[in-house]
Amino acid sequence: MPEGHTIHRLAHEYATRFTTGTPVQVTSPQGKFADSAALLDTHPLTVTEAHGKHLFLGFGPLGWVHIHLGLFGKVSFENAPARTAAGAAARTAPKADTVRLHLATPTAYADLRGPTTCTLITDAEKRAVHDRLGPDPLRADADPDRALRRIRASRTTIAALLMDQKVVAGVGNVYRAEVLFRHGIDPYTPGRDLTGAQWDAIWHDLVALMHEGVRLNRIDTVRPEHTPEAMGRPPRKDDHGGEVYVYRRATMPCHLCGSEIRTADHAARNLFWCPTCQKP
DNA sequence: TCCTTATGTACAA
DNA sequence: TGTACCTAAGGAC
Numbered sequence: 690m691p692e693g694h695t696i697h698r699l700a701h702e703y704a705t706r707f708t709t710g711t712p713v714q715v716t717s718p719q720g721k722f723a724d725s726a727a728l729l730d731t732h733p734l735t736v737t738e739a740h741g742k743h744l745f746l747g748f749g750p751l752g753w754v755h756i757h758l759g760l761f762g763k764v765s766f767e768n769a770p771a772r773t774a775a776g777a778a779a780r781t782a783p784k785a786d787t788v789r790l791h792l793a794t795p796t797a798y799a800d801l802r803g804p805t806t807c808t809l810i811t812d813a814e815k816r817a818v819h820d821r822l823g824p825d826p827l828r829a830d831a832d833p834d835r836a837l838r839r840i841r842a843s844r845t846t847i848a849a850l851l852m853d854q855k856v857v858a859g860v861g862n863v864y865r866a867e868v869l870f871r872h873g874i875d876p877y878t879p880g881r882d883l884t885g886a887q888w889d890a891i892w893h894d895l896v897a898l899m900h901e902g903v904r905l906n907r908i909d910t911v912r913p914e915h916t917p918e919a920m921g922r923p924p925r926k927d928d929h930g931g932e933v934y935v936y937r938r939a940t941m942p943c944h945l946c947g948s949e950i951r952t953a954d955h956a957a958r959n960l961f962w963c964p965t966c967q968k969p
Numbered sequence: 970t971c972c973t974t975a976t977g978t979a980c981a982a
Numbered sequence: 983t984g985t986a987c988c989t990a991a992g993g994a995c
């Protein structure tokens with residue numbers, strides 16, 4: 690389940706295994722990508738790229754596979770030959786195959802499941818995707834001033850603006866909640882009231898946090914002085930792994946001030962914040 | 970075994 | 983603002 694760090698890591702993982710000049714076997718066991726898979730089958734993958742939560746697999750003149758994981762999408766990699774369909778069927782329950790995109794070489798394979806987008810697109814269509822995305826803290830070409838101009842022109846809350854991929858690309862619900870906590874910013878602050886210094890701090894923190902996310906393959910936002918070891922509290926027992934300040938900690942005490950962490954439905958997502966540490 | 974939930978987005982009204 | 987879509991894990995029974 691992905692925020693931008695996941696997608697950048699996937700771009701790197703696909704590249705490591707498949708941009709080797711070796712022809713790649715491309716199939717769609719689940720069927721929804723079958724026609725395009727047939728077109729790409731046995732061609733080499735030449736380059737991969739990520740912008741925000743969008744992933745692009747380049748097949749040279751044949752175009753790009755545009756992937757968006759949505760809320761549930763996942764990719765699994767194996768550094769081993771793929772089992773044959775017959776072998777796989779013998780080993781698994783007679784449940785429908787959910788693999789939308791299967792890439793395979795003699796030494797590795799990758800299975801994509803549950804994406805909201807997996808389509809073959811042209812260079813022009815890819816450009817259009819980039820054009821509607823804001824700066825990505827994980828890309829070297831990102832211009833944070835572009836984001837600030839949109840933020841300062843908006844009455845929408847900074848919480849909602851951070852999730853708007855036209856404003857900033859790659860930030861999701863966890864980084865949004867955590868970066869606002871780390872800078873003591875009330876999530877309901879209107880964009881136009883955010884100071885340049887606040888945005889500067891948010892942006893540079895996102896760059897650092899998200900690079901760390903790519904490296905660890907995990908969202909970890911707690912400063913060294915606030916870790917469970919440093920503060921003598923039990924580590925987080927949770928499926929997401931990383932240590933966080935507020936994300937999914939509703940009703941639990943704030944690590945810094947002890948106040949109950951609050952949650953609210955905000956623009957169709959769950960927002961989490963500390964009412965004491967994040968004052969207007 | 971069923972139900973809920975989820976790190977997301979697009980589209981309709 | 984509500985709804986549709988895609989999958990799998992975890993918890994309640």
